[in-house]
Amino acid sequence: MSRITFDTNVLEGVIDPAHCAGAADHAACVAINTALRAGEIKGFFSEACVVLDALGKSDKVDVVGSARIATGSQVTEDGTIVVSIGTTWKRTPIHPRFLQTIHAALAMGLHAMLGPRRFGDGLVASGFGDNFYEPYGSPLELVARGETANEVLAELAKQNLGRAPAVRLGLEYSARDNAQGELWLQGLGRARDNRERKKVRAMVNEWADGETIAAHVGHQNRFFCTHDRAGDLGQRSALHPTHRAWLAEKFGISFVSRSELAEALG
Numbered sequence: 001m002s003r004i005t006f007d008t009n010v011l012e013g014v015i016d017p018a019h020c021a022g023a024a025d026h027a028a029c030v031a032i033n034t035a036l037r038a039g040e041i042k043g044f045f046s047e048a049c050v051v052l053d054a055l056g057k058s059d060k061v062d063v064v065g066s067a068r069i070a071t072g073s074q075v076t077e078d079g080t081i082v083v084s085i086g087t088t089w090k091r092t093p094i095h096p097r098f099l100q101t102i103h104a105a106l107a108m109g110l111h112a113m114l115g116p117r118r119f120g121d122g123l124v125a126s127g128f129g130d131n132f133y134e135p136y137g138s139p140l141e142l143v144a145r146g147e148t149a150n151e152v153l154a155e156l157a158k159q160n161l162g163r164a165p166a167v168r169l170g171l172e173y174s175a176r177d178n179a180q181g182e183l184w185l186q187g188l189g190r191a192r193d194n195r196e197r198k199k200v201r202a203m204v205n206e207w208a209d210g211e212t213i214a215a216h217v218g219h220q221n222r223f224f225c226t227h228d229r230a231g232d233l234g235q236r237s238a239l240h241p242t243h244r245a246w247l248a249e250k251f252g253i254s255f256v257s258r259s260e261l262a263e264a265l266g
Contacts, residue, residue, distance in 0.1 A: 002041045002265070005113070005216040007226035008053040008208075010258050011045055012101045014225075015108065020258075028262035032225075035265055036108055043110040044134065044221060046212035050102060050112070051123040053208050054094045060201045063092050065189015106131060113215035116153045116163075117146040123211060134219065149218035152251060153210055159246075161238040162210020166203035202233055209238050217251045224253050225261045 006014060013020035014036065017029040035041045055063050068088055094102075111134035115123060125132060136142040156162035170184030177190050188204070191197040209228065216224050228239045235242055239255075247253045256264060 001039075002223065003044065003219065003221040004041050004261065005044050005046070005212065005219075005221045005224045006110075007212060007224070007228055008045070008049045009227045010225050011049065011105065012097075013258065014043070015101055015104045015110075025257070025259045025262075028257075028259040031262040031265065032258060036110070039109070041265065043105070043108070044113045044216075044219060045102075045105060045110060046208070046215050047112045047115055047123050047125045047133070048208040048211035048215075050094070050125045050128075052204055052211070054098050055092065055204075056095065057201060059092050060204050061189060061191050061197045064185055064200070064204055065187075065191075067183050067185035067189075102128065111135075113212075113219045113221075114142065114145050114149070115211040115215035115218070116149040118150070145215075145218040147218075149211075149214040152214035152217045155250065156210050156213065156238055159238075159243065160236070161206070161243060162213070163207045164210075165236065166200075166207045169200065169203050206233060206237060213238055213247065213253070216253065222254060223261055223264065224255050225258060226255060227257055 013023070013025075013029040014032045017026060017033050020026050020029045023029075032041075036043050052060075052064075106128065112125060112128075112132050114133055114136075136145070153162055157164035160168075166188065167184045170187030172187070173190040173196075174180075174182055174184065174187035179187070179190070188200045191200045213224070226239065228237075229241075234240060237243070238247070244253075244255050248255065
């Protein structure tokens with residue numbers, strides 16, 4: 001059974017082909033949707049799809065910039081004290097249409113992929129139930145997915161792709177405002193005008209793309225279905241054709257459009 005990663009920009013159309021009615025690839029959306037429902041292929045989306053891509057344009061800067069390190073503790077029934085440390089962000093509702101797509105995807109058997117894991121700013125989605133993430137056979141399998149994803153993200157960073165540009169920009173804005181000791185995420189929230197906010201949004205989008213690519217490799221999926229062709233970032237985007245070629249060679253990623261995927265599935 002082929003394992004397929006669906007990028008945010010193609011997910012809605014394959015979950016409900018009515019959303020791409022009239023589009024040139026409508027037949028492809030129907031074919032992929034049919035294959036998913038029949039269990040002929042297994043579909044996945046990135047946790048970044050919910051944590052980052054689901055943020056509206058007006059929310060991306062403010063929500064990401066609101067990040068703070070938070071700690072908590074609880075005592076279990078056997079008296080063990082469990083201390084948790086992580087990042088908290090400003091709460092903002094997901095757009096109802098996007099939320100509907102995620103719930104429909106889960107109902108069809110799709111799962112979120114476990115992406116890179118880092119202390120302090122790792123992405124973890126919650127509130128969607130126990131079937132949100134793909135089940136794992138053993139703890140070792142879970143660790144292996146995360147470690148592989150981390151390795152891919154590190155390789156992207158060497159090319160100044162994925163999360164790395166967002167980190168650099170956040171640190172740059174913090175240094176400019178002489179804000180010492182804050183998270184790079186808080187630095188992103190220091191965007192001063194529309195030009196800088198647009199730049200932050202682009203970096204957050206690139207961050208999400210990097211997380212999705214890393215998760216795809218970590219889960220050993222076959223096809224990466226996306227319509228993202230780099231956009232405003234051009235060659236600074238991990239999904240630019242130049243970098244797609246490098247990623248295909250190094251990690252064996254097969255990038256396809258919905259039409260190409262439908263054709264490959266026959």
